[in-house]
Amino acid sequence: MVTDIEAKVMQAKRASIILASVDTATKNAALEAMARALDENRQAILEANVRDVELAEKLKRKGELPQALVDRLKVNDSKINGMISGIRDVIKLEDPVGETISALELDKGLELYQVSCPIGLIGVIFEARPDVVPQVMSLCLKSGNSTIFKGGSEASNSNRAIFDILVEAAQSIEGMPEGAFQLIETREEVKDLLSMDAYIDLLIPRGSNAFVKFIQDNTRIPVLGHADGICHAYVDSNAELGKAYSVCLDSKVQYPAVCNAIETLLVHENVADKFLPSMARMFDSAGVKMRCDGKSYAILEHIEFLKSIARATEEDWSTEYNDLIISIKIVNSIEEAIDHINTYGSHHTDAIITENLYNRKLFKDLVDSSSVMVNASTRFADGFRYGKGAEVGISTNKIHARGPVGMEGLLIYKYILLGDGDKVADYVGPDARKFTHRKLDRDISEIMDIE
Template sequence: MSNDIITKVKFAKSASIPLASVSGATKNSALAAMAQALDSSREKIISANTKDISAAEKLADAGKLSRSLVKRLKVDDTKIDEMIAGVRDVLKFDDPVGKTLSALELDSGLELYQVSCPIGLIGVIFESRPDVVPQIMSLCLKSGNATIFKGGSEAGNSNRAIFDVLVSAIESTEGIPQGAFALMETREEVNEMLKLDDYINLIIPRGSNEFVKYIQDNTRIPVLGHSSGICHVYVDKEADMKKALDVCYDSKVQYPAVCNAMETLLVHKGFAETFIPEMGKKYDAAGVELRCDERSFDILQNSGLLKAIIHAAEEDWKTEYNDLILSIKIVDSMEEAIDHINKYGSHHTDAIITENNTAASRFIDLVDSSSVMWNASTRFADGFRYGKGAEVGISTNKIHARGPVGMEGLLIYKYALLGNGHKVADYVGKNARKYTHKKLKAQLSGKMG
């Protein structure tokens, strides 16, 4: 293993200790400096990104890189504005470190506090999207976590430019330890990072299904993320036509190259004859290829929409297209839709369109996904849109953090027990003292002066 990698990781691990105790005011100063640095370095960042885009276009033309990855790679003034807004939103949040989550009196003068704290050293491995760097760096800084970044080679120039700009701003802020943030740049370093479970506390992968699955299968470090985004919209028999048309269009077409875009449309048989032809026209105008079950194919064929419809195969129900491709199935009941989603979905984001409150409630209860929508686009499943400022990723895990994960996914807790010479021996035996186990409203910070 490269000594350079070990040195960077060890240095970041050491820096994670003092970073955990940096004051909220100091972290906010660093975040403000990050936002300012992004704004004043637009030309440098866009110039670096132009080099990456040019190389990526050639790879895409040669069939060596998907067009969806090329789309995610682009950084322009609008994207930089979004990066700055994300950093400034994180700045507005309260300092999450050192919050008392619960307090319990065990006995008179013996008090137990559960307190939020950083996870430690986080490894972020991502493909294509350079905007991941400011998103996660701002959240990690605010939550007191040191971070190792490893981006894809296709975004190498962009990642380096953004990383250098941000780290220079952070490390010029008095009180921030040096070396808490590091960038890895070669493919070989990914596998080496995955072996460093003695130093790295959490891995966050961002990329394709195959990429995330590879990370999950090749490390002993806990992984926060999802390997696929097979999202569904179910249009119920009691749906409102306009809402159904708007939500289904937005869920697929607004930005198809992302994990929260719809991949399968399920339609109740009682609404299919009127809805599918109208929806088909909108999709046809947007250039969406439709892969249909027998019943939906027949409806679309009879409506005259022939140029972009084909018969769906079994594999289509479990495919994340990340493109203007959509599979469609007519179901006989909401229960069939729920069963289909739980069988073929990736537990990411699924929606129901209905005016029936009881049906919506049942759908939300029974669909086993990290986000479930009612009369709203699946595209809302996003950390920024959920008010988290930015997100570290979307997790389909059922432990630690789930759904669009913001700062809360970068925090854990510790217990602080405050006593006055208390000893366990007094609570054992014939005349043992009794625990009171009384909830307290006190904050640990108040007890510590």
């Protein structure tokens, strides 16, 4: 007997075949309809979100939900504006489906094309972020991928309201397949979803470290994502301190509950005495608690009016706080800073503040992270800010996709061989024909598209 979740997954898989061939104009029309529908249904979204937030606040008071999760859950008019802008930014992006990646003549009249195509059916599992639904749905739709969503129970009302609005709008456009986007809502269904490697081609988890790790450890489906967001800023001996104050404060304080906020500040010993007291006062004024190694504690313990400094433990260097907490360490060289980042970091996003061109290059070359910032905040590591329209997630993987992932992470390719009755037997034996393997400057659409 087919279960409800199996029926949804199978329908989405069938729809993915149709969606892969939908033309650009139809997809853009569906996206515009989705953007308008969000604007026209603001009140319904806000009312649904109020119900979620009220319940989340009760759970927070009981100690069952952290403040960071409550913050991510909240939706207001500004966030809805962001959802709408994100969808319209995706409309502006080039349609990536069917692009010719390479073309090769194997022999005269025998041509091989490598062409981009959708991955197929994407499973998105996320916690407490209703804005994930329009972000990911818009990118998946434009890239021709069906999607099955599983949101956290703490955001169930918001997720359902947004999902229903978007799906109704998309399916109102002629040519869009029904069932391409599905929503599952119970915790029990997650286990079933993770076992459906026969249908689901890629999983994208969005949530806490423990949550992402659980997904990675309990499925055979490929997973795009990151378990940790332990990011660093390194203030070099050749840093311009005005830039350092600005970058480090923004990297920690602008939005501390996200994966691209810094958790550790590394400071070269040659500038520590001058830099740290002022930086500490700025952190302190912003409510940041500081966990200091021995050298930085010795500098800061005598600063008047600092409300919260403590000695760091070994555990602090590998902790993602997602809060107004930062660990601080003084290093004696850029090499020590790089070694610390590669040892304790999560290969997510790390920054250097320096005016030294050699040190900038060394840091860029040797820090093994998906995003490396030079004199800029780690908070820039984001799909929208990177010009991707929106993002499906941030990956620290080294295969398929890395860093903030937009539509390019939702595409794979296929090979298309165009011949005229050609057979391999002609290329075998003493009188075998020779392959030319000549690169072609040609797009497959020039040959196969029908006007």
